[in-house]
Amino acid sequence: MTKHEIARMIxxxxxxxxxxxxxxxxxxxxxxxxxxxxxxxxxxxxPFAKELLEGSxxxxxxxxxxxxxxxxxxxxxxxxxxxxxxGATDLDFVINVGALKDKKYDVLKREGEMLRKxxxxxxxxxxxxxxxxxxxEIVKACEIYSRAGVDFVKTSTxxxxxxxxxxxxxxxxxxxxxxxxxxxxxxxxxxEDAKKMIEAGATRLGTSSGMQIYMGWxx
Amino acid sequence: MVDLELAKKMxxxxxxxxxxxxDIRRFAEVLGDIEVYSIIVDExxxxxxxxxxxxxxxxxxxxxxxxSLTAEVNKKIIQKALGYGCSEIDFSPKFNHLKSxxxxxxxxxxxEIVDLVGGxxxxxxxxxxxxxxxxxIEKSCSLFLEAGIKIIKTNSGLNQGTTEMEHVQFxxxxxxxxxxxxxxxxxxxxxxxxxxxxxxxxxxxxxxxKQIIGIDKEEA
Numbered sequence: 434m435t436k437h438e439i440a441r442m443i444x445x446x447x448x449x450x451x452x453x454x455x456x457x458x459x460x461x462x463x464x465x466x467x468x469x470x471x472x473x474x475x476x477x478x479x480p481f482a483k484e485l486l487e488g489s490x491x492x493x494x495x496x497x498x499x500x501x502x503x504x505x506x507x508x509x510x511x512x513x514x515x516x517x518x519x520g521a522t523d524l525d526f527v528i529n530v531g532a533l534k535d536k537k538y539d540v541l542k543r544e545g546e547m548l549r550k551x552x553x554x555x556x557x558x559x560x561x562x563x564x565x566x567x568x569x570e571i572v573k574a575c576e577i578y579s580r581a582g583v584d585f586v587k588t589s590t591x592x593x594x595x596x597x598x599x600x601x602x603x604x605x606x607x608x609x610x611x612x613x614x615x616x617x618x619x620x621x622x623x624x625e626d627a628k629k630m631i632e633a634g635a636t637r638l639g640t641s642s643g644m645q646i647y648m649g650w651x652x
Numbered sequence: 653m654v655d656l657e658l659a660k661k662m663x664x665x666x667x668x669x670x671x672x673x674x675d676i677r678r679f680a681e682v683l684g685d686i687e688v689y690s691i692i693v694d695e696x697x698x699x700x701x702x703x704x705x706x707x708x709x710x711x712x713x714x715x716x717x718x719x720s721l722t723a724e725v726n727k728k729i730i731q732k733a734l735g736y737g738c739s740e741i742d743f744s745p746k747f748n749h750l751k752s753x754x755x756x757x758x759x760x761x762x763x764e765i766v767d768l769v770g771g772x773x774x775x776x777x778x779x780x781x782x783x784x785x786x787x788x789i790e791k792s793c794s795l796f797l798e799a800g801i802k803i804i805k806t807n808s809g810l811n812q813g814t815t816e817m818e819h820v821q822f823x824x825x826x827x828x829x830x831x832x833x834x835x836x837x838x839x840x841x842x843x844x845x846x847x848x849x850x851x852x853x854x855x856x857x858x859x860x861x862k863q864i865i866g867i868d869k870e871e872a
Contacts, residue, residue, distance in 0.1 A: 450717045450810065475721075476720065500717075501669045515724045
């Protein structure tokens with residue numbers, strides 16, 4: 434895999450709550466320079482990032498319903514539409530983990546379908562926060578959101594524990610037939626970490642170390 | 653033995669990613685008829701909280717933890733809180749605006765929130781004291797008061813540092829009784845809670861509320 438191919442898999446991420454606009458500027462410059470897939474940021478920073486990314490191939494991932502995901506589908510839909518209006522190309526939403534724990538699968542299905550409808554033509558990724566889930570819950574959530582038509586099932590927000598390779602493999606095996614892809618996020622800091630995640634089935638990587646991964650990548 | 657007087661000064665927040673309906677129902681059972689100041693839940697759980705915790709002050713978080721939402725989304729969630737009859741919102745102004753001294757933007761945001769709320773619920777503003785200098789804390793609190801916000805919650809508590817006694821003493825010295833102070837992040841024991849209240853804090857947020865007010869472990 435070439436350096437450019439790995440770059441196109443990276444969502445260069447800056448979702449720390451206490452960030453300055455300087456750090457948003459940095460990741461946008463890196464994204465432009467290395468041709469990362471997107472920068473992943475909080476919705477309030479989208480207009481700023483949009484200006485900086487003008488003329489580049491890099492999109493903007495908006496973190497939706499961060500960090501807990503315990504919003505109604507209507508609230509998430511509103512935020513998704515607002516983010517798209519401001520310039521988001523990718524929407525990474527935290528699923529309703531509590532409803533999954535309660536086995537309220539209709540709530541998850543409705544959420545997935547509503548958000549799919551609201552994001553036509555954009556990339557939609559559902560964040561499961563796998564460190565809080567059993568294997569059965571991970572499989573169930575992958576099935577529900579894949580069926581709802583999301584583009585990616587994503588492991589984690591990055592706020593809690595990072596995913597294991599085993600979990601990424603389970604997610605990949607669950608959704609591959611449907612053509613849904615897997616985004617791994619959390620704890621990916623080196624080219625070796627990235628390589629292992631890709632081997633496990635991920636085709637998109639959420640990381641704040643995109644530059645280090647790109648620089649150290651051996652073709 | 654439950655300390656009922658201390659309980660009245662507690663703000664409780666069953667708020668985590670995996671909080672489920674079962675958890676909220678269990679929370680209501682454990683709380684029983686113990687009087688607490690208020691209960692903060694995420695937007696999805698407001699209707700359930702209203703149902704299983706009738707007659708209590710219910711609130712929600714807006715732009716948690718440090719002001720990451722757009723003005724439009726803030727507006728929408730506040731409208732929802734108003735529609736559900738919430739008693740308060742815990743509102744995080746944009747941290748990077750406060751840090752980078754963009755006070756006009758802070759004022760604009762606060763004015764929008766205050767105007768939208770129209771006095772129909774309490775606004776609790778979060779200055780995130782653990783990451784501010786004393787001068788920044790003073791400026792933030794002044795801006796809140798100017799906008800008509802009279803309650804602060806010291807910290808978001810999401811791995812962003814803890815509130816120290818010095819923070820509360822400083823705010824109290826500068827603003828006296830014009831600001832109500834809710835202490836959050838770092839209060840784990842009854843002794844700590846009482847120490848903060850003794851130096852002038854008005855209320856305590858803590859995830860270890862059961863231990864603080866003395867609900868038996870078995871019961872919880």
